[in-house]
Amino acid sequence: MTFHPPKETARLAMEHGEKKAHLPITTQLLLGFLAGAFIAFGFLLDIRVVGNLPEEIWGSMSAFIGGAVFPVGLVFVLLAGGELLTGNMMAVATARFAGRISTGYIIKNWSIIAITNFVGSIFVAYFFGHFLGLTETGPFLEKTVTIAEGKLEDSFLQAFISGIGANWLVCLAVWLCYAADDVAGKILSIWFPIMAFVAIGFQHVVANMFVIPAAIFAGYFTWMEYLENFVAVFFGNAVGGAIFVGWFYWAAYLREDV
Numbered sequence: 001m002t003f004h005p006p007k008e009t010a011r012l013a014m015e016h017g018e019k020k021a022h023l024p025i026t027t028q029l030l031l032g033f034l035a036g037a038f039i040a041f042g043f044l045l046d047i048r049v050v051g052n053l054p055e056e057i058w059g060s061m062s063a064f065i066g067g068a069v070f071p072v073g074l075v076f077v078l079l080a081g082g083e084l085l086t087g088n089m090m091a092v093a094t095a096r097f098a099g100r101i102s103t104g105y106i107i108k109n110w111s112i113i114a115i116t117n118f119v120g121s122i123f124v125a126y127f128f129g130h131f132l133g134l135t136e137t138g139p140f141l142e143k144t145v146t147i148a149e150g151k152l153e154d155s156f157l158q159a160f161i162s163g164i165g166a167n168w169l170v171c172l173a174v175w176l177c178y179a180a181d182d183v184a185g186k187i188l189s190i191w192f193p194i195m196a197f198v199a200i201g202f203q204h205v206v207a208n209m210f211v212i213p214a215a216i217f218a219g220y221f222t223w224m225e226y227l228e229n230f231v232a233v234f235f236g237n238a239v240g241g242a243i244f245v246g247w248f249y250w251a252a253y254l255r256e257d258v
Contacts, residue, residue, distance in 0.1 A: 017095030035082030036120025040210035042073025067198035089241035090171035121209035148215035163236020166202035171245040
């Protein structure tokens, strides 16, 4: 078989989560930075591809085209290697539900990976977006600011609920990647859910770590405005990944093993 059935995938997710929780600190720091940078590269590619498409002609198709290229970031994370906060929200939580780790490991892992994902995202936003001007020239600046403004305009509750939707889909991409055995299958399983979350416009805490600071570096918005968004989307993503994917599949396939 070139894929694992759902119960076996649940077991793999649990094992991945346990391994992630026990990674050496240095490894978490390095892979967390890379994952943040990889997701930022995906978002930067999205902006550069669709930034100058006239909306009156392309309409919502531009969202689909951007969503079609964005998944390269998660492909890098899952195939080249990276520790992504939103994926860990599912995998590490699944290991906790199964009793393989304590709650302290969740807090430690999520905290370290959140910080290092932020550093990686900010690196790309500043040096490639701001310093090289890839998000600060012509239509690409307008696109960056428009995206960031749309995210910041959501109320706390709207951002929280949008975060649930985003990480429900992102963690399904991670889940399906665990299910696939070959590289082509893993790429396809990542592509569809990530394309969907981007095209829909849900809020993803690590993606926001790139696009909102990129707009701030360009002179728009403030770090305090971003902080409220960060908190809302973080907790929404946690619910979407840990509960709607991790807990549901643990309850369906692994609870009897505890």
